[in-house]
Amino acid sequence: MTTTKKQLHRIDLIFKNEQDCKEILRNALARSNQEVINEMVNSGLKGRGGAGFPTGLKWKLTAEQKVDEKFVICNADEGEPGTFKDREILTRVPHKVLSGMAVCAKIIGARKGYIYLRGEYKFLVPNLKKELRRFHDILDELGLDFRVEIFMGSGAYICGEESALFESMEGKRGEPRNKPPFPTEIGYLNKPTVINNVETLAHSYTILKYGAKKFRELGVKDSRGSKVFSVSGDTPIPGIYELELGMSVQDFVDDFGDGDTKAVQVGGASGFLVPRKRFGKTSIGYQGKLTGISLPTGGSMMIFNSSRSMYNVLNNYLDFFEEESCGQCTPCRVGCQQLLKGIKAVKRGEKPASYLDQLLKLTDTMKLTAKCGLGQSVANSFSSIVENFREEMIY
Amino acid sequence: MDFQEKLVHDLVAKHGTDRENLLPILQGVIDQERYLSEEAILKIAKEMSIPAADVYGTATFYSFLDTDPRGKYVIRVCKTITCAMKGKNQIIQAIENFLKIKVGETTIDKKFTILQTNCLGWCHKAPAMLVNDDVYTELTPESVVDILREYREEN
Ligand SMILES: Cc1cc2nc3c(=O)[nH]c(=O)nc-3n(C[C@H](O)[C@H](O)[C@H](O)COP(=O)(O)O)c2cc1C
Ligand code: SF4
Ligand code: FES
Numbered sequence: 001m002t003t004t005k006k007q008l009h010r011i012d013l014i015f016k017n018e019q020d021c022k023e024i025l026r027n028a029l030a031r032s033n034q035e036v037i038n039e040m041v042n043s044g045l046k047g048r049g050g051a052g053f054p055t056g057l058k059w060k061l062t063a064e065q066k067v068d069e070k071f072v073i074c075n076a077d078e079g080e081p082g083t084f085k086d087r088e089i090l091t092r093v094p095h096k097v098l099s100g101m102a103v104c105a106k107i108i109g110a111r112k113g114y115i116y117l118r119g120e121y122k123f124l125v126p127n128l129k130k131e132l133r134r135f136h137d138i139l140d141e142l143g144l145d146f147r148v149e150i151f152m153g154s155g156a157y158i159c160g161e162e163s164a165l166f167e168s169m170e171g172k173r174g175e176p177r178n179k180p181p182f183p184t185e186i187g188y189l190n191k192p193t194v195i196n197n198v199e200t201l202a203h204s205y206t207i208l209k210y211g212a213k214k215f216r217e218l219g220v221k222d223s224r225g226s227k228v229f230s231v232s233g234d235t236p237i238p239g240i241y242e243l244e245l246g247m248s249v250q251d252f253v254d255d256f257g258d259g260d261t262k263a264v265q266v267g268g269a270s271g272f273l274v275p276r277k278r279f280g281k282t283s284i285g286y287q288g289k290l291t292g293i294s295l296p297t298g299g300s301m302m303i304f305n306s307s308r309s310m311y312n313v314l315n316n317y318l319d320f321f322e323e324e325s326c327g328q329c330t331p332c333r334v335g336c337q338q339l340l341k342g343i344k345a346v347k348r349g350e351k352p353a354s355y356l357d358q359l360l361k362l363t364d365t366m367k368l369t370a371k372c373g374l375g376q377s378v379a380n381s382f383s384s385i386v387e388n389f390r391e392e393m394i395y
Numbered sequence: 396m397d398f399q400e401k402l403v404h405d406l407v408a409k410h411g412t413d414r415e416n417l418l419p420i421l422q423g424v425i426d427q428e429r430y431l432s433e434e435a436i437l438k439i440a441k442e443m444s445i446p447a448a449d450v451y452g453t454a455t456f457y458s459f460l461d462t463d464p465r466g467k468y469v470i471r472v473c474k475t476i477t478c479a480m481k482g483k484n485q486i487i488q489a490i491e492n493f494l495k496i497k498v499g500e501t502t503i504d505k506k507f508t509i510l511q512t513n514c515l516g517w518c519h520k521a522p523a524m525l526v527n528d529d530v531y532t533e534l535t536p537e538s539v540v541d542i543l544r545e546y547r548e549e550n
């Protein structure tokens with residue numbers, strides 16, 4: 001090959017070594033709550049845990065609740081296959097995450113915060129505790145009555161879903177609740193709660209430091225700022241990269257692929273598979289509703305080259321969902337089992353190829369009737385794989 | 396008071412009897428005993444005044460809160476997509492051959508249990524595994540045996 005490889009612009013904000021959180025906090029705490037909320041709203045920051053809810057609005061809604069006790073929770077359950085950026089953020093810049101939590105706490109009126117850390121990341125605890133002690137000293141110095149504790153998960157993907165996470169913290173099975181009510185009203189211990197992803201909180205530090213305007217200069221309409229991507233699979237350069245939102249999958253593949261990329265899974269097992277023919281037409285962001293043209297993501301980008309069987313990929317995802325479904329509602333519990341059994345039966349020739357269409361209908365039903373995001377999103381990878389790689393499902 | 400009674404008693408004293416403290420208490424027992432025996436569950440239920448069925452129901456929800464006896468070292472090999480693509484089967488094979496047990500089993504000396512688990516958050520360094528709380532990445536059939544040999548030969 002003679003062409004030089006095109007490279008996406010690398011951003012260096014989140015992991016930038018900045019030790020000025022005392023100053024940032026002092027300034028933020030001196031501003032009025034309204035001012036800080038406006039800054040957050042104007043930045044356009046949307047949640048980086050996957051769903052993309054506007055962060056400023058979440059803080060505002062919780063601040064408006066007239067209740068004495070409220071909580072700030074950092075969601076560090078990071079269980080979506082292919083996602084590993086929150087671990088890196090908590091390892092390298094935990095003080096930024098904590099600063100985000102503290103400013104949020106001041107605005108909404110919370111005195112207590114938690115980091116819900118997945119059990120698989122227990123090795124991070126000693127370091128985090130050291131950071132917490134340092135941080136609490138700073139808060140004392142600044143006169144903010146706020147304390148953060150670590151709460152350990154115990155190996156359940158579903159506990160990353162916010163209401164399941166509350167249940168888990170309350171000492172129960174991690175079974176998602178009905179929504180509404182939303183956590184901004186009824187969260188942990190039924191109190192108004194802001195729950196944000198690790199990365200979202202770290203971005204709020206950047207916004208407080210550099211201002212909403214600077215943050216908005218990155219990204220595209222409706223998808224402002226940078227995003228930390230977890231890149232894995234068939235790539236010569238797997239790892240963690242901070243990139244601008246709005247890039248096309250084609251540009252991503254040109255940069256990170258191995259020259260033989262067949263498909264990219266955007267957003268983990270609960271996200272979408274983008275086949276080669278759609279690379280140019282698909283971008284990464286949060287534009288309006290899901291159209292299949294712009295995909296929201298928690299940042300998991302898994303690359304598959306032409307040596308990979310898409311049947312094996314789907315089988316692996318369905319195994320995952322079947323195991324991690326909390327089993328609380330029938331469409332998801334039985335649906336996941338049936339999908340897994342179904343694709344195996346088609347592969348073995350025990351069911352005709354047309355059975356795949358029945359399974360697609362089943363995922364449509366799950367999308368409508370499952371209680372939480374897990375069951376609702378099985379359809380994403382299932383339909384995007386089956387529709388684009390039907391042959392591989394059969395032969 | 397036997398060891399377990401004291402363990403449960405101390406954990407409850409440390410965390411408190413409110414239901415919110417159940418997970419940390421269950422995790423504390425796991426740290427020491429690697430699994431939640433029926434006796435341990437009954438003791439926790441009694442100390443916290445929670446029905447034993449609720450304690451059991453909570454514990455069985457979480458894959459790290461085992462209710463079956465486990466070895467001193469619980470090996471959890473990631474079986475999710477990237478690790479599967481990067482040779483997790485060969486890793487399992489190498490472990491099974493070395494320990495002479497299958498996935499799901501515990502060695503007779505109760506030192507090792509082999510399990511599989513879902514994505515550990517190290518896909519960029521696949522294949523990955525946990526041995527208790529410690530992470531090992533970019534495994535090869537050779538390196539995994541070296542790692543386990545060290546565990547086997549300690550003390
Ligand atoms: C099945 C499922 C798993 C989830 N896992 C996580 C997770 O591990 N980390 C996370 O931040 N959000 C996760 N979420 C999203 C959370 O419910 C919630 O939207 C998020 O923590 C809000 O934070 P954000 O607005 O900063 O993104 C999950 C959602 C679902 C449905
Ligand atoms: S959709 Fe699945 S994970 Fe969600 S509540 Fe229903 S059974 Fe549980
Ligand atoms: S797939 Fe194994 S660590 Fe993520």
